[in-house]
Amino acid sequence: MKIIHHSAASRGHANHGWLNTHHSFSFAGYYDPDRTNFGALRVLNDDEVAAGRGFGAHSHDNMEIISIPLEGDLEHQDNMGNTTVIRAGDIQVMSAGTGVVHSEKNRNRDRDVKFLQIWVIPNRRDVRPRYEQITMDSQREANAWNRVLGPEPGEGAVWIHQDAYFSIGRFASDTATTYSLNRPGHGVYFFILEGSATVEGQDVGHRDGLGIIDATTIKLTAGPAGVRILAMEVPMK
Incomplete structure (x- = not known):
């Protein structure tokens, strides 16, 4: 078993006034050759967007893009005809494929919006672009792993063009649990949304990341x- 610990304080950081962002992996002006990706997990950005501000229309291609709001309301528009709002408790995916243009902005004028922006490298290039959004069932994450993303459509989960599995769990004080990987050759990257935990002997706290490779079960x-905690299981090759 190999363990990679990324403390919250070690992340890349940029504050543009309207956007305060932390990068777990190399992104934009932040580059660390040892932190370019974790297998197929390419980007994990922890974004805070000021009231009424946002990302103007911009393009992507050949990337699976996942957004998980943590606070506030995020408005999405794209050239596929989607105009939606995602809120805490939702998860959104966009398969960029042959190319999409979209924008994201804080719908509120009186408070910031906080969300995770995650990119996963797809297993197929130049697919037809697609959009999906659901509201997650928070009751299913009480002292359990609630799968919210997978490689194919499933009840209560979105899907992407990759053999990836995302789960969220909320575990009460001192609760012990096990995460079992779905496929050989996968690794899992844990990201602490709230609180703290000990994972395979490593203490992790708020916004820490912990990657584990060459394991089948994780305590x-x-x-x-x-x-x-958010668990992002992806192929390592």
């Missing part, structure tokens, strides 16, 4: 205040 114990 986790929630900290004194509990933990809410």
